[in-house]
Every structure is written in C-alpha cells, then in structure tokens.
Amino acid sequence: MGKIVDFRQKIIDGIKQLYPSMDVDWYDGLFDEHDIADWTLKTPCARVAVMNVPTEQTMTGELNALLRCVVVIVDENTHASLDGDARAWDMVENVATWANLNKFGHPDAAPAQNIKFKRISQPVLRREGVSIGVVEWQSDLMIGTNRVLQRDYVWYQGKQVTQVPQSQVTIRGDVHTAAGYTDHETIDATPEVP
Incomplete structure (x- = not known):
C-alpha cells in the first residue's frame, strides 16, 4: 500500500474512533445526487477523499505532496423536522x-492546516431531510526515498545502523600520593549502554 492510501486509511480509522457507529469509507473526490442517494441509506456516514495538489521537490530527494483532504458528512432528519442539520453541524465541527x-x-x-468547513445547502436535499457537511484541509506528506539518510548514515542489510558494538577499554595509570609513593591502578572504562 502506498503512503497516500495508507494516510487516507489513517484518517478513516480516526473518524471511526471519533464516531464508532458512523459508516466511514473513501470516495474519489467527486460526488453527485446519485452518490448522496446511496450514502443516505447508511446515515450518518462520512466519505473521505485525499486528492493531490501540486507537489514540491525537497533537497532530500523526496516529494512533499500537498494533499487536499476532504471529508463529506451526510445525515438525515430522524425525529424532528430539520434535526439532521444540527447533528451534521456538530459532526462537521468535531x-x-x-x-x-x-x-x-x-x-x-x-x-x-488550512481547515475549512461548510454545509452544503440544496433545496431538493433539504426537502428530503438530508444534511451534508464538508470538512477540508491540507496535509503535507513526504513521499519517495530520503537520499540524505542513504548517503549520511551507515546501512547494513537494508537497515540503518543505530547502535555500534561496544568494546572494553582498560586504562592503566600511575597515581602519586602526597607522600611521594607511586601506586598502579587499573580502571574499567567501558561506557555503559542504556
């Protein structure tokens, strides 16, 4: 799975934790009245789209993908007229x-960053008791291979070396006492590994 799809899945999983009873899935970023009709069968529901906008090259050799993330929230009236509107606004705000x-x-x-949210008002949907809210933001995601890490760090069998073997260091020194005597002392100076 690519980084962008994995990122979209993390957003979906996060919304499911925020609203455990909500039906949350992905969509391609475009929707029409037929999609809304299908989604209202599963209200309340949310659909998540991650769309790429222009990317920036970085000095590490990676691409900084400026992702446009969109969450569409659909709810409908249940007990009282237009009560879906209040719930949709609450979900959009959360x-x-x-x-x-x-x-x-x-x-x-x-x-x-750049969080935007709004309610989509459309007379036909309002008469049918459907409330739609949209939350949009920008998330920057680094994709590709970081060539600085490959160049500046030691690698072994495809993994970055983060700890080197320790050796034992023995120091021998002469200690001169105030009386002028010389004593030989040996110290184990091996650094402790945390």
Missing part, C-alpha cells in the same frame, strides 16, 4: 477540530 494540527499518526506527515 471533525474540523479533530483534524486541526493532526498528523493522523503518520510519521512522514506535517500537521493539518
């Missing part, structure tokens, strides 16, 4: 707050 400065557990991601 997802936006959760996404703000979140790295979504990905080590190569920067904190989310």
Whole structure:
C-alpha cells in the first residue's frame, strides 16, 4: 500500500474512533445526487477523499505532496423536522477540530492546516431531510526515498545502523600520593549502554 492510501486509511480509522457507529469509507473526490442517494441509506456516514495538489521537490530527494483532504458528512432528519442539520453541524465541527494540527499518526506527515468547513445547502436535499457537511484541509506528506539518510548514515542489510558494538577499554595509570609513593591502578572504562 502506498503512503497516500495508507494516510487516507489513517484518517478513516480516526473518524471511526471519533464516531464508532458512523459508516466511514473513501470516495474519489467527486460526488453527485446519485452518490448522496446511496450514502443516505447508511446515515450518518462520512466519505473521505485525499486528492493531490501540486507537489514540491525537497533537497532530500523526496516529494512533499500537498494533499487536499476532504471529508463529506451526510445525515438525515430522524425525529424532528430539520434535526439532521444540527447533528451534521456538530459532526462537521468535531471533525474540523479533530483534524486541526493532526498528523493522523503518520510519521512522514506535517500537521493539518488550512481547515475549512461548510454545509452544503440544496433545496431538493433539504426537502428530503438530508444534511451534508464538508470538512477540508491540507496535509503535507513526504513521499519517495530520503537520499540524505542513504548517503549520511551507515546501512547494513537494508537497515540503518543505530547502535555500534561496544568494546572494553582498560586504562592503566600511575597515581602519586602526597607522600611521594607511586601506586598502579587499573580502571574499567567501558561506557555503559542504556
């Protein structure tokens, strides 16, 4: 699985933790009234899209993918007229707050920024009791191979060497006492490994 798909899955998993009873899945970034009709069968639900916008090259040889992340939240009226609107706003607000400065557990991601959220108002959907909210943000994700790590660190069998073997160091010195006597002392100076 590529980094972008893995990143999208981490967003999906995070929303599922935020709302355990919500149906959360991915979509390709475009939706129409037929998609909304399908999604309303599973309300409340959220659909997550991660779309790539222009990337930046970095001095490490990696690409900084400026990902445009979009979460569409769909709910519908249940007990009272237009009560789905309040729930949709609440979910939009919670997802936006959760996404703000979140790295979504990905080590190569920067904190989310440029959070935007809104409700989509459309008369036909309103008459059918459907409420749609959208949360959008930008997350930067480093993709590719970091050539600085390959060049500047020691590698062995495809893994970065992070600990080198320790050796025992013995120091022999002469200690002169105040009375002018000489004593030989041996010290074990092997550094302790944490």
